[in-house]
Amino acid sequence: MSATDGAEPSVSSSNGQVPVDALAAAGLAEVEAHTPILELAAIRAAYGQIQVLHGVSLKVFRGETVVLLGANGAGKTTTISVMSGQMTPTAGDYLLAGRRVNGAAPDALARIGVCTIPEGRGVFPNLTVTENLLMASYGGTPAARIKDQAFELFPRLAERRNQAAGTMSGGEQQMLALARGLVTNPAILILDEISMGLAPIIVDELYSYVARIARSGVSIVIVEQFAHRALAIADRAYIMAHGSVTAEGDPADMEAVLQASYLGSGH
Amino acid sequence: MTDQGSADQRYADLQREVEKLRIRERSPDAERRLRFSGVFATGLGLLLIFLGYWGASGTNQTYEHIPYLISGGIGGLALILMGGFITVRAWVVAMNAELVIQSERQTQVLERIEALLAEQHD
Ligand SMILES: Nc1ncnc2c1ncn2[C@@H]1O[C@H](COP(=O)(O)OP(=O)(O)OP(=O)(O)O)[C@@H](O)[C@H]1O
Ligand SMILES: [Mg+2]
Numbered sequence: 001m002s003a004t005d006g007a008e009p010s011v012s013s014s015n016g017q018v019p020v021d022a023l024a025a026a027g028l029a030e031v032e033a034h035t036p037i038l039e040l041a042a043i044r045a046a047y048g049q050i051q052v053l054h055g056v057s058l059k060v061f062r063g064e065t066v067v068l069l070g071a072n073g074a075g076k077t078t079t080i081s082v083m084s085g086q087m088t089p090t091a092g093d094y095l096l097a098g099r100r101v102n103g104a105a106p107d108a109l110a111r112i113g114v115c116t117i118p119e120g121r122g123v124f125p126n127l128t129v130t131e132n133l134l135m136a137s138y139g140g141t142p143a144a145r146i147k148d149q150a151f152e153l154f155p156r157l158a159e160r161r162n163q164a165a166g167t168m169s170g171g172e173q174q175m176l177a178l179a180r181g182l183v184t185n186p187a188i189l190i191l192d193e194i195s196m197g198l199a200p201i202i203v204d205e206l207y208s209y210v211a212r213i214a215r216s217g218v219s220i221v222i223v224e225q226f227a228h229r230a231l232a233i234a235d236r237a238y239i240m241a242h243g244s245v246t247a248e249g250d251p252a253d254m255e256a257v258l259q260a261s262y263l264g265s266g267h
Numbered sequence: 268m269t270d271q272g273s274a275d276q277r278y279a280d281l282q283r284e285v286e287k288l289r290i291r292e293r294s295p296d297a298e299r300r301l302r303f304s305g306v307f308a309t310g311l312g313l314l315l316i317f318l319g320y321w322g323a324s325g326t327n328q329t330y331e332h333i334p335y336l337i338s339g340g341i342g343g344l345a346l347i348l349m350g351g352f353i354t355v356r357a358w359v360v361a362m363n364a365e366l367v368i369q370s371e372r373q374t375q376v377l378e379r380i381e382a383l384l385a386e387q388h389d
Contacts, residue, residue: 037278063274097282104290105368107375112284113277134382143386187281217273 035098037062037219038083038114038188043092045082052078054243055092060188065210065220067230067251069258070240076223077119079240080192083221084116085109096188115186117177119193125166129157129176132165136180150179153209171202178209189213190221195229203229227258291364298361305354312346315339 036059045053053075060066070076081087082094085106094102096114110116123132133150134143151158154175160168165176174194181189191210195203211233214220224230231237231251239247239257247257319339323332 037281062278063269063271096285097278099282099285099288101285101288101290104288105371107371108288108290112288113281130386131383134386135379143382187277215269217270217275217277219274219277 034061036060036095037064037097038221039093039095040079040082041093041095043079043082043089043094045078045087045089047078051090052243053082053089056082056240056243056245057092058238058245058248060219060221062219063214063217064235065214065222065233067222067224067227067234067237068240069224069227069230069237069254072225074240075243076225076240077192078243080116080118080190080221080223083190084114084118086116110184113185113187114190115181115184115188116190117181117192117194119196123165123173123176123180126164128162128164129168130161132176133157133180133183136183141183146183149183153182153212154179169202170198171206174198174202174206175209178206178213182213186218188219188221190223192223193225194222195224195226207233227255231255291367298357301353301357301360305350305352305357307350308346308353309350312343312348312350315343315346317343319343 038060040056040058043053043056044051056075056079058066058068058079068076068079078087082089085101085104085108088103092102093100096109096112101109106116124135127135130147133146136146147161151161156172157176157179160172165173168176178191178194194206194210198206207229210220210222214233222230222234227237231254234251237247237249237251237254238245239254247254249257316339319335319342322339323335326332
């Protein structure tokens, strides 16, 4: 696939001007469709003096669901911290829709549509479900619409709207975290180990929601240690080890790659 | 299947917003470099003045003092001024970045309070 071929102005004009319309029609649209919505290029990142990411490169195209797998300590969460703006890379490029955003603040990235659901859910335990949802609004979105949207997708949350988030089950808290991300209407949703500590049946339910979100055109990055369910809904997969990407490919092939290495597929 | 139209729309929205994004490179390196170059310029200026003094003191002919005065004295003074300016600038940049972060945090808190208040009125 050569995205740039189309960018060559195939129509020449006598006055030497670039025929913009023709160019756009013939090439730019196609090039744009091939510009990843999110790209990490040779990203390095460190905690103080300890370098953890040694040149991570990956791409997420629009509407795609990409899963990032790897053992404990491979650097998955660190990679996500770079994507969310929590960490500024020490080298490499972080691109969103083609623009370099190294050093952009996490709240700025969240506001423009990069929604991250951190490891360990991150709901406010003492606030009710409704209050947690409203925390997600950046002023503009009316409270009523936020609630309609969240409660329509997650009826279970509607039943518990006045319950303190901390008293809900792990699965329900994870749903709340998902709902809170979704009401911001993100372009990119980044999920760090949403299945952690949950019963398989709950994980299935959560992933059915994630699949639904994916169908609505949100680009999704899923980080998981237990691969099976994430691979089932992913379009593409990356495997990380020791701070680098070691494999990339079709999710169907990845199960075999994983089985051959440290992980073994999920159950 | 994925709703491609919606995916395109989300991409377009993100692209529009990301173009508007103001990014302060929060690179600690950049700030350190700026501060270092300020100190370096000041040091170089002091050295030039000393060399100028040293050169000029080697002769008592006034016409021979002039080149030393120009390159050592004036050049050195200019470098010291520049170094001071860069140092102050590094300081202002750092302080300003801190202020922006603070005010963004305050805005966020206010927005949350606003949302909660709106909720009370529903
Ligand atoms: N705050 C920190 N300070 C210092 N080192 C850290 C910090 N956070 C993570 N690390 C180190 O960075 C490496 C990568 O950690 P990271 O959390 O990215 O791994 P992970 O792939 O998400 O693992 P897990 O599957 O356990 O969540 C690990 O060696 C870890 O010890
Ligand atoms: Mg992790």
